[in-house]
Amino acid sequence: PNAHEGALTRIRATIVSKEPLAEEVKKLGLENYLIVGKGENVAYISSQAKIMSDLFESMIAAIYLDSKSIDVAEKFILSKLADLFNGKCKHFGEDDYKSRLNEFASRNDVSVSYSEVERTGPAHNPTFVVEVKINTFTAGVGKGKNKREAEQNAAKVALEGVMKK
Known part of the structure; x- marks a missing residue:
């Protein structure tokens, strides 16, 4: 704590x-x-x-x-x-792009929102496409086998974009 x-x-x-x-x-x-x-x-x-x-x-x-x-x-x-x-695990913070993007948003006083824009494939094996917006700007789009994975991938793209600036 x-x-x-x-x-x-x-x-x-x-x-x-x-x-x-x-x-x-x-x-x-x-x-x-x-x-x-x-x-x-x-x-x-x-x-x-x-x-x-x-x-x-x-x-x-x-x-x-x-x-x-x-x-x-x-x-x-x-x-x-x-x-x-204790944060000593090799997986600690690994691939947690959503948390990193939320930290960025908090530091920069902007909002982050995710929305599913597409779902393809059979019901037992869907592919999700999610976009992440920073305020109203689409900052990233990601695909995944579930919503969480798609959101993480979208957040990764968004972070790569904001880190370039």
């Missing part, structure tokens, strides 16, 4: 991102206990950061339910994610 708002935003974004949680699952070897349906490829599933991060979150829930103690769950979280909380 003593950190600057921007640093806290980066810490939060890192903690809730898939990759660090997926890495922790691999460190703990939890993917070896994953039960999958017949015909599912365990190697493929364990390479999916989303599934591995869900497994980590499930582990936290199981610890809480078994111990009936939020303190025990918190101790587990803090012991496994200490580097994230």
